[in-house]
Amino acid sequence: MHDVLVRTNEPPRLRLFQRLGELWQSREILANLASKELRVKYKSSALGVAWSMLNPLLYLVVFYVVFTYFIPARTPSFPVYLLSGLLPWTLFSTGMAGATTSIVGGANLVAKVAFPHEMLPLASIRAQLVNFFFQFLVLVAFLVIFGYPLIHRGVLLLPLALGVLLLFTAALGFAAAAWNVRYRDTGHLVELALLAWFWSTPIVYPTSFVSERLGETGFNLYLLNPMANIVMGFQRAIYGGVSDRTLAQLPAPGLTWYGLRLIALGLVSTALLYVTWRLFFRRSGDFAEEL
Amino acid sequence: MPQAAITVEGISKRFRLFHERPTSVKERLLRLRGSRAEDFWALRDVAFEVPEGNTWGLVGANGSGKTTLLKIIGGILRPTEGRVVTQGRIAALLELGAGFHPELTGRENVYLNASILGLSRHETDLYFDEIVAFAELEEFIDSQVKYYSSGMFVRLGFAVAVHVDPSILLIDEVLAVGDEAFQRKCLRRIREIQAEGRTIVFVTHAIQQVQAICDGAVMLDHGQIRAMGDVADVIKEYRLVMLRRHIGFARRDLTRAAEIAGVELLDGEGAVSSVVPPGGELTVQVDVRANRPVDDPVISMVIYDGDGQFVFRTGTAEMRLGRLEGKLRVGFEMSSLPLADGRYSLTVGIHDRSERVVHDWHDQRYVFDVAGGLMEETQIFIPVETRVERL
């Protein structure tokens, strides 16, 4: 009836299902750590979580005004295009940044309390997921106000794209979090990488821009970028439903093209997550010592 | 024979102190040479068993490896050699309120801390009022923790921790903090936990606590077990070793990061004086100057008798001075000196907590006399009021 624990000098080895069970048992830590992160962030502001909504709101208004009245954009309904790519990107980049510093930032806990260390990077990602939902509400409100269609078949891609995005973020987040314990400037590298990555992802420019300039082979190479596929999934799900003109901006009209890419990427991300999680878990036995 | 709740088998722990290990990718790329590592064995071949339901004390000088051992038992650190087997849920209280966030309220921190220590939300709901009452923080529970005094912080940390309901409780030197009333309350609570049949291992410098509540004890000395088992035996050995320890100091190289700028001996009126009556008042006032910032220094004072025999030692270890910059004045006020007539000398030193690094050390440089007391030669002075009643 007692849980017997044996500890030796073996580095911990990830036993997937057992570990999943343990994480499930301590799932409340995840929620609490995530809500701590949000509370701390918004505590000293009167607006609270509304802050996170202000950002996309500002983008929407500014881009709407600029691209409707001053510089008519080549891309129709550009604000919607921008936000349907920018919101998942923001989830990815802030989730990555948070996860990277999570272990070092939680040094006080890691060095003093035994608890599943996975909770720290996962909580950072979860906190950003909450932000994402609030920001998403802004986008939905915008769609409603302008009478753009909300519910259409493309929306089916949303949960898939979001799921793959979370898997992918967690996979990279585990690696970066563990790496940052040894090399404390990992955060800067991640920041730089994210900047380059942002511009390699169709968020502020349409994919047609890339295919026109790079040709078919170039475009296929471009599509190897996992984030491009995830972002395109979101764009198909939201922006693609606005009108026929917006749909024509996207690389393919059908849902299958996106769905298959996302499923393939989901499998790859799962495999990657397994690898980085194992690495993280193995290294986690020494976190307390290295902090 | 009860089952062992904790079995520690041949545990050794090596810390690698990397001198030139790159701590950033940039350094790593710029330097091709490997890093030099120096091994430091914080624990060597430590083995003991704590039977289920027992309370064991863990004693030893600072730096002897007590915290490291608790961390290994609690699964926070990995042993380098050996193995630890534990039965049942473990809670390790290495630091009260570890993970408390200053921006959050007491209430929010209780829920967060409790979940990390392994309590479910539902359980925390059940214990919440009890936790708050124990910490005596009813009025402040919804204020941000950053407005708490350190005493309040520690009380809340302890209150959460003792409600976590573990079958094995590991307690580092956390009982040393807080005021006396709260310490007594904590000890009462520990007795309750004992009575519930849980296993406790706790670290303390307060020998009375070990005597009062422990079934057994372990003494560590430089990472090795020096004495183990019967409480009285371990305490005897501990006292002996603590007495002898000061001898090694003078031989160390001094860093001079902080220096003793001056030492004054003052009597009860605050006047400079080097003659004290037995039972009189004496303050040793030490002025310290940091030549560069020093982290967590400890200022110690040792008294020797005329034959150079060790008599007494005290210091600021418990006060946790933090980072020292600039000047500092420490007064060791001895309100009643129980010394017999004779000449005594004083050693004053500044060192770090582990006592491996000594910044400055004045060995038996100061002298005072105790005079005006008894005619006979005695070992100590005991203030006696002799009362005679004719019956």
Ligand SMILES: Nc1ncnc2c1ncn2[C@@H]1O[C@H](COP(=O)(O)OP(=O)(O)O)[C@@H](O)[C@H]1O
């Ligand atoms: N992470 C670490 N890296 C290197 N040395 C360490 C580390 N943790 C503790 N030590 C060293 O191990 C020794 C034992 O420390 P500790 O277990 O904290 O002693 P105690 O609790 O008995 O005062 C000390 O000399 C300390 O400096």
Ligand SMILES: [Mg+2]
């Ligand atoms: Mg310690």
